[in-house]
Amino acid sequence: EAEVAQSPRYKITEKSQAVAFWCDPISGHATLYWYRQILGQGPELLVQFQDESVVDDSQLPKDRFSAERLKGVDSTLKIQPAELGDSAMYLCASSLGTQETQYFGPGTRLLVL
Amino acid sequence: AQKITQTQPGMFVQEKEAVTLDCTYDTSDPSYGLFWYKQPSSGEMIFLIYQGSYDQQNATEGRYSLNFQKARKSANLVISASQLGDSAMYFCAMREGLSTSYGKLTFGQGTILTVHP
Numbered sequence: 001e002a003e004v005a006q007s008p009r010y011k012i013t014e015k016s017q018a019v020a021f022w023c024d025p026i027s028g029h030a031t032l033y034w035y036r037q038i039l040g041q042g043p044e045l046l047v048q049f050q051d052e053s054v055v056d057d058s059q060l061p062k063d064r065f066s067a068e069r070l071k072g073v074d075s076t077l078k079i080q081p082a083e084l085g086d087s088a089m090y091l092c093a094s095s096l097g098t099q100e101t102q103y104f105g106p107g108t109r110l111l112v113l
Numbered sequence: 114a115q116k117i118t119q120t121q122p123g124m125f126v127q128e129k130e131a132v133t134l135d136c137t138y139d140t141s142d143p144s145y146g147l148f149w150y151k152q153p154s155s156g157e158m159i160f161l162i163y164q165g166s167y168d169q170q171n172a173t174e175g176r177y178s179l180n181f182q183k184a185r186k187s188a189n190l191v192i193s194a195s196q197l198g199d200s201a202m203y204f205c206a207m208r209e210g211l212s213t214s215y216g217k218l219t220f221g222q223g224t225i226l227t228v229h230p
Contacts, residue, residue, distance in 0.1 A: 019207075026142025031216065031217075033217065035218075040222075040223075041222060041223075042117075042206070042221055042222055042223055043158070043202050043204075043218075043220050044220070045217040048215055048216075048217055050215070054158065055136060055215045056215050057219060058186045085205070091156075091158060096192070096214070098145075098215050098216030099216055100216075101146075101148070101160055101163060101210070102160070102218060103160060104150070104158035104159075104160075105157070105160055106155065106156060107156040107157060107158075
C-alpha cells in the first residue's frame, strides 16, 4: 500500500541551529501539505503545494521557515534558526487534488533545546 | 470562533462496547467535507471516514460510522465493538469548499479514547 514517507522521524537540535525535514508523497499525488502539531493540539497547516507551486503559506513564519517542492514530487521544509517554540510534530500529507482525502506520513518529532 | 469543536477531552469505553465521539463544526460554505482521523501514540494520522456536505446518507467504514446531522452542524464518530487497538487520539477535521480555501483541513482539539479490557 502506498504511503507518505518522512525523514527524519526524530530530530533534536539546539536553538539557533538549522533543521530540515523531507517528505515524499504518495506517487501521483499533486497536492502536498505541511502541518505543525503542538503537543495536545490538532495539526495546523503551514504550507500547501499544488505540484511545484505554493498555493497557501499564510501561516508559515516566513522569517525563519521555508519550503520547496522543486520538481513537484518530494518536498523539504526548513527552519533557520530554530527557536524553542518550534518544538512540535511536523506532519506531511498528500492528496490527489485539493478536494481529495489527505493521507499523512509518520511525522517528524522536533525538539529544540 | 472555533471552526471545529470537540468537547470531550477524554473518553473511556469497555472493550466490545460502542462509543460516540462528538464533533460540531461552523462554516457558512455550502460545500464542505468532514473527516475523522485516528492518531496512535506513534504519531501518524490515520484516515478513518469522510462525509460530504451533500451526501444524503451517513458514511460508514467497517466499525466506523459518522452520525451526520447537518442542521445541528454535528458529525459524531461512532465506533462499534471497541477493540484495545482503538485506544488513541481522535481528530475531527473539516475541509471547506474551494470558495473558501484550497482544501486545507481545519482540525479540532482531539479526544483521547481509552478502551478498557
